[in-house]
Amino acid sequence: MKEIELKLQGKIKRLTNRTFKFDERIRDGWFSAVYFLKTREIVKRHKPNNIVTMQFFQKQNAVLCGTDEVIALIKTFADQPDELEIHSLKDGDKISPFETVLTIKGPYQNFGFLEGIIDGILARRTSVATSVYNVMNAGAKNGIQKPIIFMGDRDDHYTQQAGDGYAAYIGGSKAQATHAMNEWWGKQGMGTMPHALIQLFNGDVVEAAKAYQETFPEDELMVLVDYNNDVITDALRVAKEFGDDLKAVRLDTSRTMIDQYFVRNPDILGTFDPRGVNAPLVFALREALDKEGFQHVKIVVTGGFNEKRIIEFEEQQVPVDMYGVGSSLLKINIGFTGDNVELNGEPEAKSGRKRRPNPRLEKVD
Numbered sequence: 512m513k514e515i516e517l518k519l520q521g522k523i524k525r526l527t528n529r530t531f532k533f534d535e536r537i538r539d540g541w542f543s544a545v546y547f548l549k550t551r552e553i554v555k556r557h558k559p560n561n562i563v564t565m566q567f568f569q570k571q572n573a574v575l576c577g578t579d580e581v582i583a584l585i586k587t588f589a590d591q592p593d594e595l596e597i598h599s600l601k602d603g604d605k606i607s608p609f610e611t612v613l614t615i616k617g618p619y620q621n622f623g624f625l626e627g628i629i630d631g632i633l634a635r636r637t638s639v640a641t642s643v644y645n646v647m648n649a650g651a652k653n654g655i656q657k658p659i660i661f662m663g664d665r666d667d668h669y670t671q672q673a674g675d676g677y678a679a680y681i682g683g684s685k686a687q688a689t690h691a692m693n694e695w696w697g698k699q700g701m702g703t704m705p706h707a708l709i710q711l712f713n714g715d716v717v718e719a720a721k722a723y724q725e726t727f728p729e730d731e732l733m734v735l736v737d738y739n740n741d742v743i744t745d746a747l748r749v750a751k752e753f754g755d756d757l758k759a760v761r762l763d764t765s766r767t768m769i770d771q772y773f774v775r776n777p778d779i780l781g782t783f784d785p786r787g788v789n790a791p792l793v794f795a796l797r798e799a800l801d802k803e804g805f806q807h808v809k810i811v812v813t814g815g816f817n818e819k820r821i822i823e824f825e826e827q828q829v830p831v832d833m834y835g836v837g838s839s840l841l842k843i844n845i846g847f848t849g850d851n852v853e854l855n856g857e858p859e860a861k862s863g864r865k866r867r868p869n870p871r872l873e874k875v876d
Contacts, residue, residue, distance in 0.1 A: 525601070526579035526677075528587055530695050537588045540624055547624040554620045564853035565626065566867060567613040567633065569845050574644045575604045575612055576681045577636030580674070581629050582875055590621040598872035602640075603681050611869040612847075619851070626849040633847040635671075636678040642818070642840040643682025649821040650834055658833045660686040660701070662813065666838040675841065686833075703733040703761070714738055716745045717752050724756065733759040733811065740764065741771040742792065743799045750805040759809040759832065762788045762796070766815055788812045790829045797830040811835060 534541075540548045554561065578599045586592045595617035606612055612633070615622055643661065650657040661679040664672060669691070676692025687693050689700040704723055712719040720734045732753060736745040746760045764770055766787035772795055773785045783791060793810060800808050812824075813835030821834055852866040853859060860866070 526583065526695060528583040531580055531583050532673075533584065533587055537584070537625075537628065542628055543624045544627050547626060551620045551624050554618075554623075559618070559620070561619055562617060562855050563619045563623075563851045564614055564616045564866065565623070565849050565851050566611045567629065567847050567849045568609050568611055568867065569606070569633070569637065569847045570608045571641075571845055572608065573606050573637050573641040573845055574682055575600055575606045575633075575637055576602045576640035576678045577633040578602050578613060580632050580636065581613065584625060584628065584632065585615065585622060588625060589617075591617075592622075595622060597875040599875050600869075600871055601873070602636075604871070609867065611867045611872065614872065616853075623851075630847045630849055634843055634845055636674060636681075637847070638843045638845045639675050639678035639840055640682040641845060642842065643679045643684050643836075645818050646821060646834070646836055646840065647683040649818045650825065656683070657831070658686055659684045660688065660811075660813070660833065660835040661692060661840065662688045662835045662837040663841050664688045664692070664837075666841050679840065703730070704735050706735065706738055706763075709735065709738040717748055720749050720753065724753070731758040732756050733761055735763060736760045737762050737764045737770075739771075740768055743770075743772050743796050746796055746808075747799060747803060747805075750800060750803065750808055755807065757805070757808055759811050760796075760800075761811040761813060761835075762793070763812075763814045763835075764788050764792070788814055788816075790824060790827050793824075793829050793831060809833065813837075 536542065579602055582597060582599060585595065585597065589595060595615055597615050599613045600606065643659065647656060647659055650659060661676065661684045663675055667675065672689055672691035673694040676687045677695040679687060680696050686701050688702055693699055704719060708723065709716055709719045712722065716734060716736060716738060720732065724732055734749045734757065736742045736749065739745055742762050742764065749760065750757050764787050768787065769785045770792055772792060773780055779791065783789060793812065797810060809832035810830060811833040812831050816834050816836050817839035824831055850860055850864045852864060858866060
């Protein structure tokens with residue numbers, strides 16, 4: 512699939528120290544590898560007048576994220592941070608393998624102990640931003656970008672939600688599952704109903720939807736229709752009940768379940784995996800809705816979707832209007848490296864590494 516140019520979100524202005532809730536123990540080295548802390552003490556005693564240049568890079572084509580957080584980290588916890596010279600790309604910049612994304616110049620003992628933390632921030636944020644960007648492109652059809660709901664709240668520790676949500680925003684997703692995921696970019700979370708709501712109405716999807724609409728009348732009504740493992744029957748029930756008020760139905764069929772549609776139509780089995788949310792089921796749902804005059808009702812699919820699976824759906828032109836994606840976006844698959852490449856203005860680096868100037872870097876005040 513030809514990649515479309517998504518409008519990345521990180522070009523407006525940098526986030527500042529006020530955005531991040533840093534743990535004050537960073538200052539004491541609590542989160543730094545011990546060998547960095549020992550090196551700091553040795554340098555203070557034996558090489559106090561050094562000036563090093565440290566540069567950071569990674570090895571893939573990626574969408575950079577985490578630079579604002581890193582800069583805030585340095586400004587907050589480095590010794591004499593205003594005396595450091597920092598050059599950086601911006602969140603949302605597309606980067607190439609081995610491209611320098613950040614340089615820090617100054618006495619090693621003032622900032623070197625932050626190296627591992629910087630690597631970790633850039634790795635996590637860039638991995639999420641890049642994964643979301645790739646999924647957004649996977650869901651693009653004829654130059655039109657389909658919405659992707661970032662649903663990573665249950666796939667990682669809750670303390671990561673704000674940063675992951677921002678990274679997803681940088682990658683192109685404006686729909687996030689929790690308020691925390693939207694914290695850094697000033698929006699609110701979105702979502703409709705879980706299976707638990709339908710369960711509390713004894714599996715009656717229509718009654719659950721009525722209660723939802725009564726309680727949140729300002730929301731666009733999106734109804735989860737796989738609770739009874741019969742998505743077409745329940746989708747038509749809610750469509751007939753709510754008419755134009757129904758904006759979308761969501762399928763979240765377990766990957767170990769076969770929808771009742773295939774039980775009723777066993778003759779179509781045998782050429783595909785009928786478990787979970789699959790292409791024939793979505794085609795059948797779209798056809799059933801259209802046949803009854805509900806062409807306006809959109810179809811949202813969730814449950815185990817990733818870049819590969821979305822590409823497969825799009826290549827088959829499966830009539831999906833929105834994808835919900837979670838765990839696959841949170842895999843850390845991009846690692847960053849910090850290298851000292853100059854000492855007192857002269858080249859000095861481990862074998863195989865050298866200063867890689869990058870004219871795209873901007874000086875950070």
